[in-house]
Amino acid sequence: MRVGVLTGGGDCPGLNAVIRAIVRKGVQEYGYDFTGFRDGWRGPLEGVTVPLSIPVVRGILPRGGTILGSSRTNPFDAEYAGQGVRRIRDSLATYGIDSLITIGGEDTLGVAATxxxxxxxxxxxxxxxxxxxxxxxxxxxxxxTAVGIATEAIDRLHTTAESHMRVLVVEVMGRHAGWIALHSGLAGGANVILIPEQRFDTDQVCEWVTSRxxxxYAPIVxxxxxxAPATGGMILKDDSRDSFGHVRLSGVGEWLAKEIERRTGKEARTTVLGHVQRGGTPSAFDRWLATRFGLHxxxxxxxxxSGVMVALRGTDIVRLPISEATARLKTVDPALYAEAGVFFG
Amino acid sequence: MRVGVLTGGGDCPGLNAVIRAIVRKGVQEYGYDFTGFRDGWRGPLEGVTVPLSIPVVRGILPRGGTILGSSRTNPFDAEYAGQGVRRIRDSLATYGIDSLITIGGEDTLGVAATxxxxxxxxxxxxxxxxxxxxxxxxxxxxxxTAVGIATEAIDRLHTTAESHMRVLVVEVMGRHAGWIALHSGLAGGANVILIPEQRFDTDQVCEWVTSRxxxxYAPIVxxxxxxAPATGGMILKDDSRDSFGHVRLSGVGEWLAKEIERRTGKEARTTVLGHVQRGGTPSAFDRWLATRFGLHxxxxxxxxxSGVMVALRGTDIVRLPISEATARLKTVDPALYAEAGVFFG
Amino acid sequence: MRVGVLTGGGDCPGLNAVIRAIVRKGVQEYGYDFTGFRDGWRGPLEGVTVPLSIPVVRGILPRGGTILGSSRTNPFDAEYAGQGVRRIRDSLATYGIDSLITIGGEDTLGVAATxxxxxxxxxxxxxxxxxxxxxxxxxxxxxxTAVGIATEAIDRLHTTAESHMRVLVVEVMGRHAGWIALHSGLAGGANVILIPEQRFDTDQVCEWVTSRxxxxYAPIVxxxxxxAPATGGMILKDDSRDSFGHVRLSGVGEWLAKEIERRTGKEARTTVLGHVQRGGTPSAFDRWLATRFGLHxxxxxxxxxSGVMVALRGTDIVRLPISEATARLKTVDPALYAEAGVFFG
Amino acid sequence: MRVGVLTGGGDCPGLNAVIRAIVRKGVQEYGYDFTGFRDGWRGPLEGVTVPLSIPVVRGILPRGGTILGSSRTNPFDAEYAGQGVRRIRDSLATYGIDSLITIGGEDTLGVAATxxxxxxxxxxxxxxxxxxxxxxxxxxxxxxTAVGIATEAIDRLHTTAESHMRVLVVEVMGRHAGWIALHSGLAGGANVILIPEQRFDTDQVCEWVTSRxxxxYAPIVxxxxxxAPATGGMILKDDSRDSFGHVRLSGVGEWLAKEIERRTGKEARTTVLGHVQRGGTPSAFDRWLATRFGLHxxxxxxxxxSGVMVALRGTDIVRLPISEATARLKTVDPALYAEAGVFFG
Structure with a gap:
């Protein structure tokens, strides 16, 4: 019995912990052999593999990133001209793979479900x-891990905000869901938390800032x-170009800081946490969860x-159809967001 | 409406976050007044109070410990000669308390239930x-927080163990339940994890050590x-006394390191993490959980x-009778412990 | 004897530790009284004070920022119409200040020297x-502290860079001197380090990136x-304006990432660490140094x-004329920068 | 030209950073080859080597411990019957070593000097x-790194001490010199700091505790x-034996906590930090210093x-005869210790 393993999508602390747990239990308990595929679906599509064995996974538990590499390659993309599935099937046959464990997000898992x-x-x-x-x-x-890093940053920003009595706007990850903002904002004692699920009223934000x-005290947003704001012309990534012709990037954090300055007359600064939120050693909780996911x-x-994924429910690891999990995005419930409102302003 | 708040038992990162959330929401949303009682049940028993208002709870979210102080005082102890309940009732009347929020463990909550x-x-x-x-x-x-601190310590001990090829035994908290040991051991990549729920076989431990x-590689236990060991005369805290007449303290960690040395001939060292596990700033997760507990x-x-406590189930905060929660200890399930066994040795 | 204390310029971890040490020793050893002036020179200029005593400074050692507040107010600015010195003198007389301890950078200290x-x-x-x-x-x-925070960020970015085989450009503080870049770059194992003291050759940077x-391996810059680049038209903060009329901000990090992408064809990302570098609890070294500065x-x-400042030389605290210390900027010595070059590429 | 490298004595964060810098510069700048000797002097004595090249040292900068292993083996020990030097000379000839870099403390360097x-x-x-x-x-x-870890522990212990109003005694490393105690005690805001250079008066310690x-506030010692105490019968490691015949270990921290309890009637607890102080990733400062030591x-x-070692003086790396550096222990200057006294009690 030989099992293939691949990691797809953006990297994430804990990927290596999953891989290690899979290999450790697979070899020791079930006597399986393993083949790692490189860079998500690119691996089986292009036939690029990495050896995977107990010696290879030793010491990777605390390390961020993924030893298998990752990519957003999708076998159903035009690039593979309808031959994606055939190529994957061929690769699996070539390497003698009986089953494939795919570690990834919506896209990677969606492919696996199909x-x-x-x-x-x-x-x-x-x-x-x-x-x-x-x-x-x-x-x-x-x-x-991401929430922990964001919270630590907010802790640090409080003291610099207080010393200069200025507003600090912290932009955290979360394109479609505000989980990181909500959790780190609550844990960091933020005075305003803004999430994608609910368009914000810039005037209301400025009122909270002023009340703080x-x-x-100096406010942390x-x-x-x-x-995004409910009304008004925020252009997050407009098409103005700099002298080199690069498209200019400007996020909501930068935009909001300027609006707050303009409307309240208070000095405001932005910090965009960016990639530090997704790199480095996983928190203890994430190592534990990733390890258990791998074992299960x-x-x-x-x-x-087949066609199932592991999931956490309370303290239990359960299984459910992949297609069910990828059917819809899990966003922040309005009631939960409202709960945090008592700390605003 | 005036609400009393007290914290009892051993201190714990997150107590201040609970207090802050209670006061913040109580004042802002419900217009309540608050009275803090000092040092757990000692506060209402002796009538010792602390003012509690929004200004008082500002800035305490990231701080460990409890601004209310804590103790193990119990109104049903002989010390209070059956007058404990009466004294509490008198205090509540004196301070005009309509309801009491008690933050604590088995003992503190047990009293609240009664x-x-x-x-x-x-x-x-x-x-x-x-x-x-x-x-x-x-x-x-x-x-x-405790698991995070223990895991970071284990991370550090790995490198010193490897450099000298010696055994490192790490004693973590957990008198009756092995949760901290299990979680930090898994997260830290320990080679042996021993918990109170299952007596260990010292020979088996030595075999895992030798196999590592x-x-x-150098083993972390x-x-x-x-x-405690299944057999054999481990005396954790014997009655031998030192030259000052102090009772000698020796924990299972120290005992086990010596046994491993004696039986395997390998050098072994012990680290007892102790109180650092319960002090200092709470992790982001604990601040989030404590804040939500306070709000609910x-x-x-x-x-x-009345007579209920808040509890976490999955991602929901629920309510249940205190008496139910304190009826029995939540120990590590044998199946869960067995799951970790694949990493031993 | 009454001593005034003020903190000026950008905030910095360790300011509170200095204040605490001054007050602690001043009161206990010398029996002095203290007056804190708020927001740097604004305090004595406007007569805004803060009480300063042992109870006030308790617990501030580990806290970032400054309890006295800070500003860039300068008594010699046009705003004070030549009356700055008189106003300060009046304030000192009003509060009975015999001597003033000024904690600050080039500007704040320059005023003190004058x-x-x-x-x-x-x-x-x-x-x-x-x-x-x-x-x-x-x-x-x-x-x-700043170097430590930047190094931790670089550590984290390594794993995300490796997982996606992309370039990560990390912009750290240092407008005129490259100390933070040099120290954190070396400590973090960066593959390219660029400092203000020496204009960089973008082609050379791209060669290092490609060689990595x-x-x-994935490069960290x-x-x-x-x-700034030696040649070519980098416009750090150009005058293009967005749809709200805000001046657009674009730093060297963002510019460089785009140039690297354009020239090497490799994906590049930027992280601007920003204010997190100057906030939060000081490192143990900074607490020690700040405490000793305060005592001396x-x-x-x-x-x-009068007219002297304390300074660190080796492990000794010495005194030197303020005017000497503020006469010129301490920049990175070319030989020291060259030393780091062996790690480039 | 071939260079041998070995690491001796207790492990220490930064050893790998030194090794990496040596190899990186030696190969790239000077075209040298390298041979690693395992476990300090045991390597050349027994002819045990480890390959050492740029690929081998990649990624080791942030890792604690030493990839070469370490030991306290000494070629002048009786065990080698006067043949130690001859064996080392033979090994160096066998492996074609032209020069040996020895990274270690008093003992390891003393051998190198001889x-x-x-x-x-x-x-x-x-x-x-x-x-x-x-x-x-x-x-x-x-x-x-050690001071940083100890300081973080002291930070954590403050909150647990305050919550229960008990004394916390923290035992840190430092058998002959009190540098770690002094620096971490000052940085952590300890109320008493005790060092080996000056015997302490237990009554005075208890007075400071009581005054706190x-x-x-609750005191941290x-x-x-x-x-060690100036007078009185402290027996650090007495010869009482437990039921297994093991010699009982009891350090000064445990002893002192009991004495404080006995004399002041206040509850006291001990935390012995132990091996966590020497393991794990080095601080940014230590990575910088270790890297520069390696380069020089x-x-x-x-x-x-030959016969020289590198050393830090201010911000410069200098060279001095090894024999000079190992001639005497660098202990805490009484004046420096006295400086800290203002914070006691």
Whole structure:
């Protein structure tokens, strides 16, 4: 029995912990052999592999990123001209792969669901999204690490905001869902939290900012990169070009800081946390979750199931159809967001 | 409406976050007044109070410990000669307290349950135990922080173990339940994890240690302070006395390191993490959980319920009778412990 | 004897530690009284004070920022119409201040030097610059903290760079001096380090980037915010305006990432660390240095000297004329920068 | 030209950074080949080597410990029956080593000095001691990391001490010199700091403890493992044996906590930080220092010198005779210790 493993999509702390757990249990408990495919679906599509064994996975538990590399390659893209599935099937045959464990987000898992459900290729999924926006699982690994990093940054920004009595706008990850903003904003004691799920009223934001200053404190505004104002012409990434012809990038954080300055007359600064949120060693919680996901994924392979992914429910690891988990985005519930409102202003 | 708040038992990162959330929402949303009682049940018993208002709770979110102080004082102890309940009732009357929020572990909550169920004193509970051994809630705040600190220590100990090819035994908290040992051991990549729920076989431990050395790696053994060998005369805290007449303290970590040295001939060292596990700033997860517990506790007060505590189930905060939660210890399930076994040796 | 204390310029981890040490020793050892002036020179100019005593400074050692507030107000600015010195003198008389301890950078200390040397107002200086670019002292507090935060970010970015085999450009603080870039770049294992002291050759940077990829690794480029290319039209902050009329901000990091993409065809991303580098709890080194600076500053006051500042030389705290220290910027020595070159590419 | 490298004595964060810098510059700039010797002097004595090249040292910069292993083996020990030097000479000949870089403390460097000065074997030294007690250098790498870890622990212990109003005694490393205790005690805001250089008066310690409680704060006592009371029968490691015949270990921290309890009636707890202080990733400062030591050590080899070691003086790396640096222990100056006294009590 030989099992293939691949990691797709954006990298995420905990990927290596999943790989290690899969290999460790697969070899020791079930006597399996393993083949790693490089860079997500590119691996089986192009036939690029990496050896995978217990010595290879030693010491990778605390390391961020993925030893298998990652990419956003999709076998159903035009690039593969309808030959994607055939190429994957050929690769699996070439390497003698009996089952494939795919670790990834919506896209990577979506492919796995199709391969399993429509083409009968045995696939087991492990959900991965730093944004925590996959349905069916309470949390995904990487999220806790990202929230921890964002919270630590907010802690640091409080003191610099207070010393100069200025507004600090912190832009965190979250294009479609505000989980990182909500959790880190609450944990960091932010005075305003803005999420993509609910368009914000810039006047209201400015009122919260002003009210905070009235109490002689300096406000911290946490904004998810995907948040947007309810009205008005925010142009996040406009088409003005600089002297080199590069398209200019300007995120909501920068935009909002300028608006706050303009409307309140208070000095405002932006910090865009960016890629530091997704790199580096996973938190203890994420290592634990990733490890358990890996152990349960190889158990699923052992039991011969396909088209399912592992998921966290409370403290249990469960299985559910991949297609169900990828059917819709898990966004922040309005009631949950409202709960945080007591800390605004 | 005036609400009393107290924190009892061992301190735990997140207590201040609970207090802040209770006061913030209680004042802003419900217009309540607050009285803090000092040092757990000692506060209402002796009539020692602390002012509690929004200005008082500003800035305490990231701070460990509890601004209310804590103690293990119990109104049903002989010390109070059966007058404990009367004294509490008098204090509540004196300070005009309509409802009491008690934040604590088994003992503190047990008292609250009795006061509510048997004496009709309105009490709402917030569960607190760094050991995570309270039934009814998936997690308690403080636990994630403790696991994070223990994991970071294990990370550090790996490199020193490898450099000298010696065994490192890490004793972590957990008198009756092995949650911290299990989570930090898994997250830290320990080679042996020993928990109170299952007596260990010292020969088996030595075999795992030896097998790790055979693979040219140095073993890390994580042992909960409450773990004990299946057979043999380990005397954790014997009655030998030193030259000053002090009772000698020797924990299972120190004992085990010596046994490993004696039996395997390999050098072994012990690190007892101790109080650093329960102090300092809470992790982002714990701040989030503690804040939500606080918000839901004051909601419960607002709805006029008593004898209930808030609890985490999945990602929801629920309510359940305190008496139910304190009826039995939540220990590590044998199946969960077995899951970790693939990493031993 | 009453001593005034003020903190000026950008905030910096360690300011509170200096204040605490001054007050602690001043009160306990010398029996002095203290007056804090708010927001740098604005305090004595406008007569805004803060009480300063042992109870006030308790617990501030580990806290970033400054309890006295800060500003860039300068008594010699046109705003004060030549009345700045008189106003300061009046304030000192009003509050009965015998000597003033000024904690700040080039500007703040420059004012102190002038007040002491030209107007006979007793001033002792404590050097502060997160950029470490003040002459006369081996290090200033805050710098080690900033380097530590930048290094941790670089550590995290390595794993995300490797997983996607992309370039990561990290922009760190340092407008005129490359100390933070050099130290964090070396400590973080960066593949290119660019500093303001030496204009960079973008082609050479791209060669290093390409050579790193040839070795199958992903490059990290650390660039000080003040670094600039030797040739070519980089426009750091051009005058194009967005749809709201805001001037567009674009730093060297963003510019460089785009150039690298354009020239090498490799994907590149930028992270601008920004204000997180100057906020939050000081490192142990900075707390130690700041504490010693504070102790020695109050000693200088006690000995009746003026116009001097404390400075670190090796492991000793020495005194030197403020005017000497502020005469020129301490930049990175070319030989030291060359030393790091062996790690480029 | 082939250079041998070995690391001896206790492990220390930064050893790998030194090795990497040596190899990186030696290969790239000077075209040298390298041979690693395993486990300090045991390597050349027993002819045990490790390959050492640029690929081997990639990625080791942030890793604690030493990839070469370490030991306290000494060629002049009786075990080698006077044949130690001959065996080393034979090994160097066998492997074609032209010069040896020895990274270690007093013992390792002492051997290097003798080999160079008396036997004409080319040796260059790199000083290493986590305790910072080597003369001739302002700091050694590893020390800053240890101080950082101890300071973070003290930060955490403050909150748990305050919550329960109990004394916390923290035992840190430092058998003969109190540098770690002094620096971490000052940085952590300890209320008492005890060092080996000056025997302490237990009554005085108890007075400081009591005075702290009078101010309504809980005291933290930082004690170096080598500190001892001026009078009285402290028996650090007495000869009482437990039921297994193991000698009982009891350090000064545990002893002191009991004495404080006995004399002041206040509850006291001990935390012995132990091996966590010397493991794990080095601080940015230590990576910088270790890297520079490595670069300058290979420069020294290149210039053909022997019997010297590199050292930090201010911000410069200098060279000095090894024999000079190992002649005496660098202990805490009484004046420096007195400076800290203002914070006691």
């Amino acid at each position: 391969l399993s459900d429509e083409y009968g290729i045995p696939c087991v999924g492990v959900p991965k999204t730093i944004d925590n926006d996959l349905s069916g699982t309470d949390y995904t690994f990487g999220f806790d 200053f009235r109490a002689s 946490v904004v998810a990169e995907g948040a 994924a190889i158990d699923a392979v052992h039991e011969g199931v | 006061l509510s169920d048997e004496y009709g004193i309105p009490c709402v509970g917030v569960p607190k135990t760094i050991d995570n051994d309270l039934s009814g809630t998936d997690y308690t705040f403080g636990f994630d 050395f055979r693979a040219s 994580v042992v909960a302070e409450g773990a 506790a004051i909601d419960a007060v607002h709805e006029g319920v | 007040l002491s040397d030209e107007y006979g107002i007793p001033c002792v200086g404590v050097p502060k610059t997160i950029d470490n670019d003040l002459s006369g002292t081996d290090y200033t507090f805050g710098f080690d 990829f040839r070795a199958s 650390v660039v000080a915010e003040g670094a 500053a109050i000693d200088a006051v006690h000995e009746g000297v | 080999l160079s000065d008396e036997y004409g074997i080319p040796c260059v030294g790199v000083p290493k001691t986590i305790d910072n007690d080597l003369s001739g250098t302002d700091y050694t790498f590893g020390f800053d 409680f009078r101010a309504s 930082v004690v170096a493992e080598g500190a 050590a290979i420069d020294a080899v290149h210039e053909g010198v």
